[in-house]
Amino acid sequence: MKTKEEIFLSALEDIFIGTKIESKAESGYINLMNIKAQYFADIKEHLLAIIDQELERFPNFREELFDKLYTFFSRYFNESGSIYFSNTPWYKSVYERVYSNKEDVVLFWKTNMLYYVKTDVIFKSMKVNVKQFQFIFDASEIEMKKNNEKRDLVFELVHAEKNTIKLKAQYSNKKINISDLIKKAANAGCDELTEETLNKAIKLFKKQSEVDFFINKNAKQFLQEQFDLWLYQYMFKELNYYESTRINQITAMKKVAFHIIDFISQFEDELVKIWNKPKFVLNSNYIITKDKIEKTILNQIVESKGMEEQIQEWKSLGFVQNSFTLDELTKEQYQFLPFDTKYFPDLKEKIVSAFQHLDEEMNGWFVKSDSYHALNTLKEKFKGQVKCIYIDPLYNTGDDGFLYKDNFQHSTWLTMMENRLTLAREFLTDDGLIFISIDEDETHRLRMLLDKIFGEENFVNEIIWQKLTSAKKQSNFFSNVHDTILVYRKTPKRQQLKKVFIQSEKDDQNYKHIEEGTGRRYGDFDFTQKGQGGPRIFNGELKYPPEGKHWIWSQEKIDEGIKKGLIIFTKTGMPRVKRYLDEKVGNPVGDIWVDEMVKPLSANSSERENFETQKPVDLIKRIIEVSTEPDDIIMDFNAGTGTTAHAVVAVNSDDGGNRKYINVEIDEWFDTIMLPRIKRVIFNTPNKSGNVGHSHVMKYYHLEQYEDTLKKVHYKDAEFLLVDERKSPFEQYVFLRDMKMADALEMEGNEIKVNVNRIYPNIDLAETLSCLFGQKIEKLEKSKVTFENGLVVDLENMDYHYIKPLIWWC
Structure with a gap:
């Protein structure tokens, strides 16, 4: 039989590392689990030495000590190893202790002290019996999702014999083809297998543990506070006497517990730093209309090998006829043809270097990233510059048409929103506004969250927008035909909205x-x-x-x-x-929007991108019209299909403005829907002259993600990194001497050289530094970038201190 000590140490390892992932696929989370396991192995010896020292005076207290420690620590970790109010029956009294005396009503939720990372299912290989068949599901190659990717499981038939069927499960953007699996199984001898039976087996396999992944913002403070509360609730209520020996035992237990908390929180603090580190800009390109490209460079583009692919894209988008030839390029109707630099990698630097004030010339930015990482990375560059933010976030319904796992519990949903909205506020100008579409399920919670972040005195209004033109016939009670748009200002400096004419x-x-x-x-x-x-x-x-x-x-x-x-x-x-x-002179806009000018999209609308929850351009246009001036910046960090960027171009077309847009989206339709859409908008939207098309320059790129970092990070001694040799790694910050992503550095004698290509291919160093420094790019030349403050950086011989926050977060 295991001792209480063995039970505790085994349980501590399990809850600290989280549910074991058996996949052999490369993954940031697999690497994280391995790093956690190694870390636990390293600290275990030091931890036991500390415990032995504390128990020298109380050898008979050892079993009780480990029993009580197990009781406490098992209550504050979930299956992913995340630290929060997970399983404690005393959480209600814990909650009461964290309310503030400053406010009479406070929004508090179970995971409010966390960063929300993602929701995923930790699949394990398993056997499932349905009717006469045994299904063996192999989960060893399932790579965990990055962020909340919209991918589903697909299955490959590995082996079939009589009534035994082995299937390998993998994530993919493709759908399961059940009929193909049935046909293959029949060819292998399982000719009695039906779609109903196979679907039931797959459903049973999928019904595994769904886990929310979090990082605690301040694990040490949280666990120490919880231990003090637990010590009172679980220990002193049991005591009938307070003699000195018992008090000293409890004191020793608290010291041991706090040492354990120190070790745990050091790792969690490291994850916080990885989560919040600025991210590398990857795979950047530009969309530039023909009129913006210098004639000599345009001639080189036309003669390059990528021109054939560019013309093929124009044809697929309907910009040119199938009979189009390069001789027609000079026609006026083609002056706003959008060129995509992805087709001309050898000429990209030359095309961009022709711009004298590069970022000022930009009309917009598309960023493929989880919204938190995008906001955290872009904040220095765009802090205090965005006049209007519009977002249409996940509604937390589980039935909104998206492929997200979006039926998060309310607490998880609030954490996800709080993390992002707190950052979003920093982007707004002092007179800036944020508009958030939401439905009835979360309106009340979202409004309290916004009161907390923006201040209830900065609530502007609640707009009712009619999203359906008629009630749903299948409704048993009231048919929901509207969404709410909550509007908040950053500060009281914003006193009014612009008047807008609404046609009747x-x-x-x-x-x-x-x-x-x-x-x-x-x-x-x-x-x-x-x-x-x-x-x-x-x-x-x-x-x-x-x-x-x-x-x-x-x-x-x-x-x-x-x-x-x-x-x-x-x-x-x-x-x-x-x-x-x-x-016609406009009037103040009311807070009920049911007029024809903002009517919902019909099923056959030309705007429709096959998204159930897609908002009409005219709705976003109205938001932009009431809240911005012609030179303002508009942001949407839940961009979906790119409607906000479309609306910005349309409003500029109406009033001749030069508004800019920032759109952030994580999923595959960034490439398949958003980018083609903005190209169509640029080329097809009518302009003030009565013709169509707009002169336009926009940049699009991907950002490094949290799990990309986890996949690349190395925890081993880096000899050239200076630390305090007088202290052990466990007396100082335990990760101080580790490599992290210092692979980007090379030692040449006493000189440190930067080679970021050793981490990722296609890093855009200029944009990465622009975000890091909070400086706009003035001019980008081959291997050199000049920023608006006059700083010039040689990108081939760069001071490693510039990128230190990106690769070595101490």
Whole structure:
């Protein structure tokens, strides 16, 4: 039988490392589990030595000590090794102790002290029996998802014999083809296998442990506070006497517990630093319209081997006919053709180096990344510069049309939102606004969260937007036909919104004429008002107003109006005022949006990108119109299909503005939907001149992710890193001497050289440093970047201190 000490140490290892992952696939989390296991093995010897020292005076207390320690620590870890209120029955009284006396109502939730990483299923190989068949599922090659990727399990038939079927499970963006598996199994002799039986077996395999992965922001403080509470609740309630020996035993137990907490929290603090470290910019490219490319460079592009692929993309997007030839490139209709530098890697530097103020020339940025890492990495570059943030986050329903595992419990959902919204606030200008679409399931919790982050005094309004034009027939109670848009300002500096004209049915009747040449809608209106007045001259003819009325304009204004064509005449010669619909003065916007101008997308809308929850461009346009000026920046860090970027271009088209957009999205439709969409928008959106197309420059790139770092990180001694040799690694910060990602550094004599390509291919060092320094790129040349503050960095002979926060986070 195991001793209490053996039980405790075994349990501590299990709960610290988390559920074992049996996959052999390369993964950041597999590496993390291995690192945790090695760390535990390293500290175990030191921990036992400390315990022996504390128990020298109380040898009979050993069994009870380990029993009590097991009781405490087993209550604060979940299956992933995350540290929080996981399994303690005393959590209600714990909660009561953390409320603040400053507020009469406080939003508090179970995981509020954590960073939310992702939700995933830890699959294990298993056998499943359905009817006469035994299914053997092999999970050894399942690579855990990065972030919350929208991928599903697919199965490959490994072996089938009589009633035994072996299947290998893997994640993929493809769907399961059940009929193919049935056919292969039948060919191998399992001809009685049906789709119903196979689907049931797969369902049983999938029904494994879904785990939320978190990192505790301050594990040491949290566990020490919880231990002090537990010590009172679990220990002193048991005591009938307080003699000195018992008090000393409890004191020794607290010292041991705090040593354990020190070791645990050192590792958790290291994960916090990895989570929050700035991320490398990878795989960057530009979309640039033809009019923005210098003629000499354009000639080189046309002659390059990538031109064939570029033309093929234009054809697939419908920009040019199948018969298109390069001779037609000079036609005016093609001046806004978007060139993508991914087709011209050898010319990318030359194309970009022609811009004298590169970041100022940008119309937008697309960033493929988990939203937290994007916000954390971009914050220095765009801090305090974004006038409007719009997001349409996961609604926490489990039934919103996305492939996310989005049915997070409320606590997990709040943590995910809190992590990101706290960072998002830093991006806003002092008079900036944030708009968040949400449904009825989380509106009340989200509003309390926003009160906490932005301050309830900065609540602006709650907008009701009609998302369905009619009630659902299958509803048993009230059919939900609206979403809520919560609006908050960053500070009280924002006192009002811009007025916006909202077209009505009356306007359709009054502005029914179309002007030739411009296509502008106009109406003709009465030129008189009640009251007495004299005659006026119209085109040299003296005209009297009708009896009891007067002309509304002075003679000078009439002469000017006739010159500008703003006065028209009826068949009887009566003057009328010509007014354009697009010049109609706007009114303050109400908080119920049910008008035609923001109507929901129909199933056959040209905007539709096959996303159930996709918002219409006109809805986002209104948000941008009421909240921004022509040179502002708009951000969407849950970009979905790219509707916000589309809306920015459309608003600029309407008023001639130069607003910029920042769109962040993590999933595969970044490449398959968002990028093609913005190219179509650039080329096809009407402009102020009455033609179509816009001069445009935008940059898109990927960011290194948390699990990418975990996959690359190394924990072993780095001899050239200086530490305090007078202390052991366990007396100082235990990871201080480790390599981390210092593979990017090379020693040449006494000189440290930077070679980031040893970590990742295709690193965009200029953009990485721009985000790190918080400096816009002024000019990018071959191997050299100049920032707006005048700093020039030689990218081939760079001081390693520049990238130290990215590779060695001490």
